[in-house]
Amino acid sequence: MISSHLSSDEMYQALLDRNSHYEGVFVVGVKTTGIFCRPTCSARKPKYENVEFFKNTKEALCHGYRACKVCRPMKNYQSAPDWLIPLLNAVEENPSKKWKDYELSQLGFSPSRVRRYFKKTHGITFQAYLRMSRINNAFSKIKEGQTVTQSAFEQGYESLSGFSDTFKNMTGFSPGKPGQIITINRIVTPLGPMMIGVTDAGLCLLEFTDRKMLETQIEILKKRMKTEMITGKHPMIDKVSAQLDEYFNGERKSFEVPLVVPGTDFQQKVWNALVQIPYGVTRSYKQQADVVGDVKAVRAVARANGENHISIIIPCHRIIGSDGSIVGYGGGIHRKQWLLKHEFENH
Known part of the structure; x- marks a missing residue:
């Protein structure tokens, strides 16, 4: 430090x-x-x-x-070890490439050895570094005024397309519903920075920037809402940020934020059940399945929990194993432990 x-x-x-x-x-x-x-x-x-x-x-x-x-x-x-330098050079030359383990092996690199080096030297795995770099590159280029199409293409996001500079001025192009443009930005929390996405209707994305599923969540959200993203400021971002500050300071136990949660009927039923779990209370996957109305749908409930794209405010961290174990949190088990301890102490 x-x-x-x-x-x-x-x-x-x-x-x-x-x-x-x-x-x-x-x-x-x-x-x-x-x-x-x-x-x-x-x-x-x-x-x-x-x-x-x-x-x-x-x-x-x-x-x-x-x-x-x-x-x-x-x-x-x-200085990096000699055996790794060719790979580092290749990554720098093509930062948008999504390197797979089998591709590393074909080039003569041991995926586990590469992973250990990055974890020891930088505190993250090789794949986590690639993922965060792609997101940061795309985020920065959109922020600089480049079209989403250009940025997405250059950073490997094949499904991000159709947005141009003219769209910023709302001239002759209006995909999705009026007012449904997703404004994204980053906010800082005690557990690390989070990416936030809002529309005029409410909050639609709140996730830790290092989450493995973030790229997929963004693509799904954009497809379901039939819209695009721009970086910038928005009153809803300020509102959510202020309430999160109160939450982390132990001054808030519930949120007063309108949510935009496009999804299947089952997913929305699961997410609504999550919101109903009181502050400082935990529930097992089986108990949540029972609340949803199908005690046999434990796996489906767990999957829907993992597809939640609004962390903390839709409190999937309050779901634990039947034996009381802390399992299954996309933002990282260490964050889930922190959140549960924080709510227990301030309950």
């Missing part, structure tokens, strides 16, 4: 000086470009107000930054 005695001023000065003594101590995110660098990066130095510091590459990725191509921070500051 960044040592408590290191001030932002000291780290910024280290960045200006390209001080190698700080390599491995922190990385710096540049707000204006959306990239993150190591302290010794030779690129043009940003202004003080345009930077923020992180303890490691994982934290920078989770906050939406992508790796700098000049200083290449995803390579260990001491």
Whole structure:
């Protein structure tokens, strides 16, 4: 972690000086470009107000930054092992590629060895790094004003298409229902950054940015709502963010946010049952199936829980195993444990 005695001023000065003594101590995110660098990066130095510091590459990725191509921070500051360099070069040349384990094996790389290296060096698996990089690249390009079609194509999102700059001005093109454009952004929480998506009608997406299913959830949501996404500000984002702050501070036990949850009748029945679970209370998958009306539909209920795309506010974290075990949470078991403990202590 960044040592408590290191001030932002000291780290910024280290960045200006390209001080190698700080390599491995922190990385710096540049707000204006959306990239993150190591302290010794030779690129043009940003202004003080345009930077923020992180303890490691994982934290920078989770906050939406992508790796700098000049200083290449995803390579260990001491240098990556020779056997891995060809793969790192290939990833940098084609950041949108979705590398599969069998493709790694065909090129002579051991998937498990690659996974262990990334986990040890960066705190995330190789696949998690690729996933976050794709999302961050697409998010940044849309934010810069590029069309969703261009961004989606370049980042490998084959199903994201049909949106153009003219759409931003609402000129001659209006897919989906009026007012149904999804505005997305990132918000910071004690459990890590989350991606939020809203329409004029309400909240439709709230998920941790490092969740494995995030890409799939975005594609499904867009298809069901027959609309596209833009990055920006929206009063609904401010409202949800404020209520989440109150929740994490132990000051709120229920949310007053309109929800937009397109899905099958069964999914909506399961999600509605989740919302009815009181703060600080847990329910087993079997109990939830009983509430839904089919005690034999335990697996179907569990699957619908996993397809929930509004974390915390639709509290799938309150579902546990029949034996009391904490299982099955897309945002990570450590987050589920934190949320349950937080609600128990503030109940």
